[in-house]
Ligand SMILES: O=P(O)(O)O[C@H]1O[C@H](CO)[C@@H](O)[C@H]1O
């Protein structure tokens with residue numbers, strides 16, 4: 001039976017439980033840190049890694065089978081260490097479906113994190129503001145997402161299910177837990193960030209790499225999307241599948257173009273520049289959240 005499951009995983013670009021376990025074991029043999037929190041840094045947000053102490057660093061290319069980032073603003077390093085008094089593993093840069101990876105491969109780092117002992121995933125991204133009240137530089141706590149590629153069958157859980165990772169039909173409706181969202185709001189308040197434009201809203205993943213047309217943006221606005229990007233959903237679906245608690249935060253790096261024939265166009269350089277400008281607040285918020293975060297013991 002497992003052979004069938006593995007063949008199916010191979011066919012759809014996935015990695016079997018045994019292969020993922022071997023990767024995690026290899027990492028553990030080389031790294032002393034045993035992380036309980038995993039953090040993914042979005043485009044231009046990798047500086048969060050500078051706040052990690054007692055670091056042990058591995059390049060993605062040093063880990064056989066690990067997907068290697070190809071996009072500017074994604075350094076491609078796993079940074080282990082302490083942040084806010086908690087052992088963490090931070091992905092300095094992620095991989096995206098549009099780079100040519102399957103959805104399964106895009107989310108493989110989450111399964112490896114799980115096998116390393118990670119219980120809480122903090123995922124960050126750069127995103128375009130669809131909500132017309134959002135400004136460039138605003139932060140958004142993600143309360144829910146639309147996995148648009150999933151509507152067309154591109155779900156990271158497509159294929160045979162291995163129960164050792166999680167159930168066949170996982171619930172995703174509570175993936176971004178209220179506990180962590182409330183914790184972020186309390187922490188933001190304690191840091192005096194209240195006036196700094198922090199929202200709570202809905203993230204929508206589109207496959208990319210092309211930015212949206214004007215009509216696509218109008219459509220997203222109509223269906224209740226607040227920000228849009230090209231990542232996050234595969235990672236969060238896989239994290240929820242394997243029983244992790246998730247906290248997600250978007251940085252609005254640009255406002256999407258909503259007028260036909262506008263001179264304004266979306267571009268990745270603007271995304272990286274805004275990331276650099278507002279990322280300090282994001283870093284402070286994540287570090288402060290970790291300091292007071294209660295880690296529930298594994299069931
Ligand atoms: O989602 P992250 O990795 O933060 O990056 C976002 O920014 C890039 C576009 O500028 C896309 O990769 C989009 O997904």
Ligand SMILES: Nc1nc2[nH]cnc2c(=O)[nH]1
Pocket residue numbers: 126127128129206208210211212228229230253254255256266271
């Ligand atoms: N799809 C998409 N991804 C982004 N990432 C950062 N900005 C944007 C945007 O406007 N659209």
